[in-house]
Amino acid sequence: MKKVALSACLMGHSCRYDASDNLNETLLKKLSLYKIIPFCPEDDAFGSPRPTMDLIENGQTIEAISNKTNENLSLPITLYAQNFFNQHPDIKLFIGKDRSPSCGVCSAKIYNQNRDLIATNGTGLMAQEALKRGITSWDSELY
Numbered sequence: 046m047k048k049v050a051l052s053a054c055l056m057g058h059s060c061r062y063d064a065s066d067n068l069n070e071t072l073l074k075k076l077s078l079y080k081i082i083p084f085c086p087e088d089d090a091f092g093s094p095r096p097t098m099d100l101i102e103n104g105q106t107i108e109a110i111s112n113k114t115n116e117n118l119s120l121p122i123t124l125y126a127q128n129f130f131n132q133h134p135d136i137k138l139f140i141g142k143d144r145s146p147s148c149g150v151c152s153a154k155i156y157n158q159n160r161d162l163i164a165t166n167g168t169g170l171m172a173q174e175a176l177k178r179g180i181t182s183w184d185s186e187l188y
């Protein structure tokens with residue numbers, strides 16, 4: 046059975062920032078021939094509920110910055126992503142929750158240092174790692 050990496054909130058895990066979920070039964074039906082490997086970098090690193098974060102452009106890099114403390118939260122998300130894909134090298138498909146600063150593939154909002162919105166087609170930090178490894182990646186709303 047082929048493996049798909051899927052944002053855990055889409056499976057009904059209560060791991061969103063407000064400890065709710067994004068259960069998507071239509072999507073789960075479409076993936077019935079796959080073995081689903083769920084992931085949630087933010088729940089793993091910060092727990093649920095947790096303060097929200099935004100993606101902020103900083104020179105050539107995009108950083109996940111806490112909306113509560115302004116702390117740079119990028120490293121634990123990226124480390125989680127690297128570890129996840131190292132543990133599952135046979136994953137061929139990645140489906141991330143659209144618009145998430147961690148999981149969105151081409152739908153994440155990007156802000157500049159003044160917190161002005163500069164793009165709505167950004168890639169979240171976990172999705173960046175999937176793309177870097179050549180994994181076919183989709184936003185959940187487009188799959």
Ligand code: SF4
Pocket residue numbers: 052053054055060061062084085086087088142145147148
């Ligand atoms: S979008 Fe990603 S980081 Fe956010 S709750 Fe879902 S799995 Fe976790």
